[in-house]
Amino acid sequence: MMDAETLAVFRAEAEGLVESLESNLLALKDAPRDRALIDGAFRDLHTLKGTGAMFGRADIASFLHDFETAFDRVRDGSVEVTPDLLSVALAARDHVVALLSAEPAEGADRAGAAILSRLAALMGTPAAPGAAPDAGPWHATFRLPADTAALGGRPELVLEELRRLGARTIRARTGDVPPLDRLDPVCLYLGWEAEIDATATEDDIRGAFLFHEDGLQLSLTPPAAPDATAPPPRGPEPPQHRAPALMRVPAERLDEMMDRVGELVIAEARLNELAARFGDPGLVAVAEDIQRLATAMRDNTMSIRMTPIGAITGRFRRLVHDLSRELGKPLALEVTGEETELDKTVIERLADPLMHLIRNAADHGLEPPAARAAAGKPEEGRITLSARYSGAEVLVALSDDGGGLDRDRIRARAVERGLLAEDADPPDDALWKLIFEPGFSTAPAVTELSGRGVGMDVVRRTIEDLRGTIDVASAPGGGTTVTLRLPLTLAIIDGLLIDVAGERLVIPLAAVDEIVELPDSLADDDSGNAFLDIRSSLVPFLRLRRLLDSEGQPGAHQKVVVVTSGEGRVGLVVDRIIGSNQTVIKQLSPLHSGIKTFSGATILGDGAVALILDVPQLVARGRSDTDCQGEAAA
Amino acid sequence: MSRTVLVADDSPSVRRMIVLTLRGAGYAAIEAENGQEALDVATTHSVDAVITDQNMPRLDGLGFARAFRARPEGRGVPIVFLSTESDPALREQARAAGAIGWMVKPFDQAKLLDVMRRVVG
Amino acid sequence: MTDAAQFPGAARDVLTFRLGGEVLAVAATQLREVLEPAPVTRVPGAPAFSAGLINVRGAVVPLADLRVPLRMRHTPPGPDARILVLDLPLAGQQAIVGIHADAVHEVTRIGPADLEDIPTVGTRWPPRFVAAIGRWGGHFVTLPDLPAIFADFLSGQSGRSHLPGPTAAGQQDLEIS
Numbered sequence: 001m002m003d004a005e006t007l008a009v010f011r012a013e014a015e016g017l018v019e020s021l022e023s024n025l026l027a028l029k030d031a032p033r034d035r036a037l038i039d040g041a042f043r044d045l046h047t048l049k050g051t052g053a054m055f056g057r058a059d060i061a062s063f064l065h066d067f068e069t070a071f072d073r074v075r076d077g078s079v080e081v082t083p084d085l086l087s088v089a090l091a092a093r094d095h096v097v098a099l100l101s102a103e104p105a106e107g108a109d110r111a112g113a114a115i116l117s118r119l120a121a122l123m124g125t126p127a128a129p130g131a132a133p134d135a136g137p138w139h140a141t142f143r144l145p146a147d148t149a150a151l152g153g154r155p156e157l158v159l160e161e162l163r164r165l166g167a168r169t170i171r172a173r174t175g176d177v178p179p180l181d182r183l184d185p186v187c188l189y190l191g192w193e194a195e196i197d198a199t200a201t202e203d204d205i206r207g208a209f210l211f212h213e214d215g216l217q218l219s220l221t222p223p224a225a226p227d228a229t230a231p232p233p234r235g236p237e238p239p240q241h242r243a244p245a246l247m248r249v250p251a252e253r254l255d256e257m258m259d260r261v262g263e264l265v266i267a268e269a270r271l272n273e274l275a276a277r278f279g280d281p282g283l284v285a286v287a288e289d290i291q292r293l294a295t296a297m298r299d300n301t302m303s304i305r306m307t308p309i310g311a312i313t314g315r316f317r318r319l320v321h322d323l324s325r326e327l328g329k330p331l332a333l334e335v336t337g338e339e340t341e342l343d344k345t346v347i348e349r350l351a352d353p354l355m356h357l358i359r360n361a362a363d364h365g366l367e368p369p370a371a372r373a374a375a376g377k378p379e380e381g382r383i384t385l386s387a388r389y390s391g392a393e394v395l396v397a398l399s400d401d402g403g404g405l406d407r408d409r410i411r412a413r414a415v416e417r418g419l420l421a422e423d424a425d426p427p428d429d430a431l432w433k434l435i436f437e438p439g440f441s442t443a444p445a446v447t448e449l450s451g452r453g454v455g456m457d458v459v460r461r462t463i464e465d466l467r468g469t470i471d472v473a474s475a476p477g478g479g480t481t482v483t484l485r486l487p488l489t490l491a492i493i494d495g496l497l498i499d500v501a502g503e504r505l506v507i508p509l510a511a512v513d514e515i516v517e518l519p520d521s522l523a524d525d526d527s528g529n530a531f532l533d534i535r536s537s538l539v540p541f542l543r544l545r546r547l548l549d550s551e552g553q554p555g556a557h558q559k560v561v562v563v564t565s566g567e568g569r570v571g572l573v574v575d576r577i578i579g580s581n582q583t584v585i586k587q588l589s590p591l592h593s594g595i596k597t598f599s600g601a602t603i604l605g606d607g608a609v610a611l612i613l614d615v616p617q618l619v620a621r622g623r624s625d626t627d628c629q630g631e632a633a634a
Numbered sequence: 635m636s637r638t639v640l641v642a643d644d645s646p647s648v649r650r651m652i653v654l655t656l657r658g659a660g661y662a663a664i665e666a667e668n669g670q671e672a673l674d675v676a677t678t679h680s681v682d683a684v685i686t687d688q689n690m691p692r693l694d695g696l697g698f699a700r701a702f703r704a705r706p707e708g709r710g711v712p713i714v715f716l717s718t719e720s721d722p723a724l725r726e727q728a729r730a731a732g733a734i735g736w737m738v739k740p741f742d743q744a745k746l747l748d749v750m751r752r753v754v755g
Numbered sequence: 756m757t758d759a760a761q762f763p764g765a766a767r768d769v770l771t772f773r774l775g776g777e778v779l780a781v782a783a784t785q786l787r788e789v790l791e792p793a794p795v796t797r798v799p800g801a802p803a804f805s806a807g808l809i810n811v812r813g814a815v816v817p818l819a820d821l822r823v824p825l826r827m828r829h830t831p832p833g834p835d836a837r838i839l840v841l842d843l844p845l846a847g848q849q850a851i852v853g854i855h856a857d858a859v860h861e862v863t864r865i866g867p868a869d870l871e872d873i874p875t876v877g878t879r880w881p882p883r884f885v886a887a888i889g890r891w892g893g894h895f896v897t898l899p900d901l902p903a904i905f906a907d908f909l910s911g912q913s914g915r916s917h918l919p920g921p922t923a924a925g926q927q928d929l930e931i932s
Contacts, residue, residue, distance in 0.1 A: 010658070050744065151734040152683070152712030157752050186710075210752055211714075211735035263813050503797065548799040586815040590846040590909055591805040592798055601796070601808055601815040609796040609808040609815050 010051065013248055014060075014100055017048045018093055023314030025089050026321060032081035041089075042071040048096065060099050063112050067092050070123055079123065088118045090318075136223040137168060137198055138205060143191040145215030150186045153212060159192065161208040166197030191217075198223035251344065254305055261294075261301045262584035268294040269581055269605035298582065302343070309387045309396070310338030312351045316358055320383060323362040329369060330380040331362055337387035342394050346466055346486055350396070353459040357398045357482055358383060360456070365402035365480050375477060377401065390485075399481040405432055405474040413440065432472035436460035467599050469565075469616050485616075495583030495602065495612065498561065499576040501550035504610045506583050506602055507572065511563040511615040518558040518573055532560060532571050540622040541571030547597065547618075563615045570622030572613070581605070585612060637682040637754045638662040642672035642698065643716070644690045648739075652685060652716070655743045661750065669693030673701055681711060683754045685746075688717040688724065696724075696731050703732035712753045716746075769865050771896055772839065772856040775827025778896045779856075780865070780889070785901070787840040787851065789859055792832060804908055809853055811840055818853040824904050825880050833857065843901055846909055865889045865896070883907075 021044035028037045045068045052060030067089060073079040092115050099112075140162075144155055159170055173191035177183070196205060202220065209216055268290050275287035313335045324331040342350070366372075366381030373379055384399045407428070414420035414434045434440060438457040463470050468486040487493075495506035516534060531538040541560060544550075560571040585600040592598070599614035639661050643649045653663040664679055666672035668690040676684070684702070688695040695715055702708035713733045715725075725736045737749060768783035788811075795807035795818055804823040809816050818838065822829055835858035843852055869889040884907070886900035 149710060151729075151732060152710050152753075153734050154712075154753070154755065157755050160755075161752055208752075210749065214729060259813075266813065550799075588815070589817045589850050589852070590848075591817040591819070591852070591905070592801055592808075595798065595800045597800060598798070603810050603813060603815065607810050608794050609810050611796065611798065611808075 008250060010057075011100060012250065013051055014048060014096075016248075017044050017051065018096055018100070019311075019314050020044050021048065022090070022093050022318055025086050025093065026314070026317040028081050029083070029086055029321075038071065038074050038081065042068070042075050045071055057099070059112075060096060063095065063099070063116070064092070066116055066119055066123075070119060073123070082122070085119075085122055088115060088122060091115050092119070137166075138196040138200060138202075138223055139193070139221040140196060140205060141173075141191065141193045141219045142209070143217040144188055144209075144212050146187050146189075147215070148188045148212060155188065155190070158208060158212065159194075162194055162196060162205070165200040165204050165208060167194045168197065170194040254301075254344070257301055258305065261298050264294050265298055265582045265584055266603050266605070270607075273605045295582070305344050306341040307344045307347045308338060309340050309342060309347060309350075309394075310335075312347060312354070313338055313385065315351065316354065316385060319355060319358055320362065323359065327362060329362065329366060331366065332380050332382050333358075334382065334384045335386070336384070340387035340389060340394055342486060349462055349466055350484075350486070353462045353484070354385070354396070354398065356455045356459050358385075361398065361400040361402065361480070365400040367403050371403075375403075394486050396484040396486065397481055398484075399479055401479040404476045404478050405435070405472070405480055407431065407476075410434060428474070429472065432474060433470070435472070436470065467614070467616075493583050493585060495581050496561065497578040497581050497604070497610070498544075498559075498572075498574040499578055500544045500548055500574050501552055501554075503548070503550065504578065504604065504608070505544075505548075506581075506610050506612045507561055507563060508583075508599075508612065508615060509580055511565060513562040513564050513569065515577060516560050516562065516571075518560050523554070523556070523558060534562065534571075539569050539571050541573055542618060542622050543573045544613075545573070545575075547621075563619065565616040565619040568619040568623055570619045572618065583612065636660055636662045638664060638679065639750065639754070640664050640666060640672055640676055640679070640681040640684045641686075642666040642669060642684065642690065642695070643687040644668055645687070648687070651743075652746065655746055656750065659747050659750070661754075667691075669695060669698030669701075672698050676702055676711075677705065677707060680707070683750065684711060684713045685716050686713060688715055688719055688728075695733075696727055699728065699731035699733050708732075714749060714753060767865060768862055769896075769898065770839070770862050771860040771891055772837070773858040773860065774856055775822045775825070775830065777825075777827065778860070778891065778894045779821070780863075780891070780896050780898050781839065781841060781854075781901065782898075783862055785841045785843060787842055789856075790838040790840060790853070792836050792838060802908075809838065811851065811853065814851060816840065816851050816853050818855070819905070820855050821899060821904070822855070824884055824907070825899065830857065835859075841901070843905060845905055852905070863891055865891065865898075 021041060024037050024041040024044060028034065028041065031037060045064055049061045049064040049068055052058070052064065070079065070085070070089075074081055074085075079085075095112055095115055144153065144158065148155060159167075162170065171193050173193060174189075176191065177189040183189075202222070205220060206218070209218065268287075271287050271290060275283045316335070317333055320331050320333040323329075361383050362381070366383070367375070367377075369379040372381065382401045385396070386399075387394060387396045389395075410431055411420065414431070414437075415422055415424075417437070417440060419434050419437055419440070420426070420431075436456050436459065440456065460470055463484055463486070466486055468484055471483045471485070472480065473483070474480040494509040496509050496512055498505055498507060514534075516532075519532075522532065530540055532541050533539075539562060545554060554575055559574050559577055561574055561577070562569060562571045581604070583602045586602060587593070587600055588595075588598065596617045597614060598611045599617075600612045601609050602612055604610050639656050641649055641652045641656070641663055642665075643652065644667055649665050649667075653665060656663040664675055664681065666675050669686070670693040672684065672686060673693065675681075684698075686695040686698055690698075693701070695717065699713050702711070702713065712735075715728050715733050715736045716739060717724075717736070718739045720738045728736055734753065735749065737745065769780035770783055770786050770789075771778055771780045773779070790809075790811065793809045793811075795809055797807055798805070801807075802823075803820065805817050805819045807818040809818050821827075832855075837856045837859045838853045839856050839859070840851060840853050842849055844850070845852070869891070871888045871890070880897070884900055884904050885897055886903075887898040889896050889898065
């Protein structure tokens with residue numbers, strides 16, 4: 001019986017295969033002759049079937065058998081990929097998911113049988129493929145090494161393996177067995193000859209002698225080749241291009257590993273402090289070694305956690321495929337930058353918000369075909385998902401080429417919901433952001449898919465939890481683009497450690513543009529000036545002392561740390577720069593997560609807790625503060 | 635009566651993976667952290683096969699295989715090495731020490747179960 | 756969480772401690788450990804109830820002050836001051852929180868017979884924050900309803916989810932009627 005952990009390993013592996021199968025099938029829709037996709041789908045089916053059998057899920061293995069056969073025939077060119085075949089294969093994929101989900105549901109057998117009969121109808125007669133049954137068999141004569149039994153080898157298991165491969169007759173050759181008085185009981189004197197179905201490949205047959213290769217005597221005559229010296233035919237071309245060896249690991253182990261690395265990084269910082277204090281050259285050298293190792297280990301661990309966004313786009317293709325049917329709108333999804341990698345935690349939590357945005361685009365964003373035709377657009381609505389790097393962030397954009405957001409309707413709805421004053425006339429981007437407010441929905445009719453006003457606020461909350469931000473751009477008739485700006489990782493960052501009134505805080509180093517001296521003319525808290533002139537560009541600044549409600553008065557030589565986020569820049573006035581450090585980000589508990597100034601906390605080398613400043617929030621704050629001042633001045 | 639496999643490896647995670655794989659497929663599994671412990675376990679338990687690492691503290695895989703083969707309870711019990719080493723000379727030594735097979739890590743569940751099916755049935 | 760869920764009829768082990776001149780108790784099942792006073796990092800903009808963070812074995816843990824919701828007087832910490840580290844449900848998830856104690860007494864068993872009805876009038880404490888009142892060695896001991904106190908705080912926080920600043924100081928009172 002499988003224990004829970006093994007079951008989880010099996011599930012994870014099967015789910016990965018199901019997802020890969022689905023994305024291969026969906027991609028085949030557009031490229032029905034693509035060799036790599038066909039091979040991929042076959043391999044997924046084959047492995048899924050094998051994994052099912054290995055973990056005792058005979059139901060899955062036997063259900064998939066005919067599909068494996070069907071795709072094998074696609075592979076050898078005797079069957080074409082048709083929309084019907086893909087459709088029934090997708091149904092099979094769903095059925096496997098149902099079989100995987102805990103206990104098989106009532107009526108699952110019937111559902112599976114219906115799918116199989118659809119497949120059989122498509123494939124014509126459900127005859128077994130491969131070599132014709134009347135082809136002659138392989139003829140094998142072999143002797144196992146004499147020490148087989150001494151090594152614990154079991155000849156009967158080799159014979160069993162050959163039977164599994166289709167051995168019809170197996171005869172022992174006893175000619176070399178000595179008289180009893182000279183017989184060594186652990187020595188193997190027997191030989192065998194066997195006739196094996198032509199469906200087996202030479203590799204299969206040789207593989208049956210695993211671990212008996214040394215000292216094995218084997219002569220193998222291929223089917224339908226009476227001349228034993230003729231070269232044996234190769235079996236079907238092996239599909240695999242030896243992919244690098246992979247190991248599946250439960251995600252929690254990676255999380256644990258990341259925690260340990262985090263602790264290591266903290267301990268390493270403490271060691272460095274001590275080494276610097278004692279000044280012993282030997283100790284400093286060791287500390288530096290450990291620092292180098294810890295940094296490399298951190299990078300390795302993080303890279304293990306990085307997952308390409310392509311890992312979740314398969315389900316989006318499926319979603320768009322399904323939405324297209326349900327809504328009666330022809331839809332196409334284009335994905336670019338699938339190789340862009342994000343921390344696995346971010347990727348996993350990104351799937352739901354993106355699904356929701358896609359649903360929204362399909363349901364509300366894209367016009368019905370007739371309206372599109374009238375507007376001179378192609379009937380097929382286009383949804384584009386693109387991902388790319390931008391500094392220490394990843395931008396994930398979801399666009400549609402639909403009608404664009406309806407400014408008047410959103411405004412009216414916002415006023416109705418009390419989100420906007422009657423006479424307010426905010427700029428577009430401010431107005432668009434209101435669609436992420438709880439309970440906001442302008443859909444005229446509530447459809448099955450969306451429009452119930454739940455979801456968009458959840459999208460925003462999820463993205464904010466990931467320390468990301470959302471931007472919306474829309475043009476009337478030209479479609480809508482929602483851009484999610486996400487940090488690469490949630491786990492460890494390089495931080496700039498600063499001092500404000502004796503309290504230490506961390507600024508993510510990736511966001512730091514430069515550090516300048518605060519001019520004496522601005523040293524006074526009441527100077528009123530909100531801008532800093534840095535090489536003739538005006539940068540708004542925030543005094544962290546004021547923002548953090550600090551006590552006492554600043555000394556001389558305050559510094560300004562200029563940080564950027566998106567298009568914005570803001571200067572943060574601090575008392576002192578302490579230095580850079582590796583910062584292991586710890587999430588704040590629900591008691592403090594409502595305080596937007598901080599994105600998390602970390603533990604410093606001396607064991608104290610330091611808060612991490614949330615740069616995007618501070619930049620937004622710097623902008624709005626200066627906006628207010630600008631208005632007051634006007 | 636399920637078959638019992640002795641798993642000797644000094645890495646707890648590798649051991650755990652092997653054991654989980656075996657148990658998932660219906661085998662019973664006993665763990666040992668090194669060759670010496672494996673030898674002790676193998677004298678107190680009846681085992682149907684051994685999967686062992688080569689590099690282990692106290693007693694390595696080769697040392698274990700030689701010692702185990704020399705004991706009455708070690709006769710006819712298949713020993714399979716699962717090691718990161720793939721040096722042919724080492725494989726020959728293993729065979730001479732009484733091992734039936736050698737598998738190279740990384741560890742692959744399907745492969746391991748295939749081997750076990752052929753070695754212990 | 757209701758009183759009944761937190762203190763069903765059976766006897767239970769509690770840790771008694773002193774805070775603000777009163778004797779309080781927490782269920783031993785909620786207690787993770789008792790720490791010596793540790794450096795506290797101030798969280799600017801946070802209300803007085805949860806004004807700081809501490810490091811508990813590598814985890815960043817919020818430090819809460821029960822004196823705020825229970826309206827107790829604040830005395831400077833003495834040599835016996837400790838931090839109780841607790842496991843509590845917060846916003847639907849188990850979380851680790853620390854609470855201040857002026858001194859820690861002992862783990863004791865409080866049976867149903869030791870529990871008294873919670874007077875609806877005459878106490879200084881908001882009744883919904885009190886799970887039970889018992890007797891321990893001739894003293895009254897109060898078992899605060901910690902899940903209720905934290906839930907109350909969290910629900911009050913939703914209106915506070917903007918940037919802190921000088922104005923945040925006015926929001927430090929937890930009381931929401």
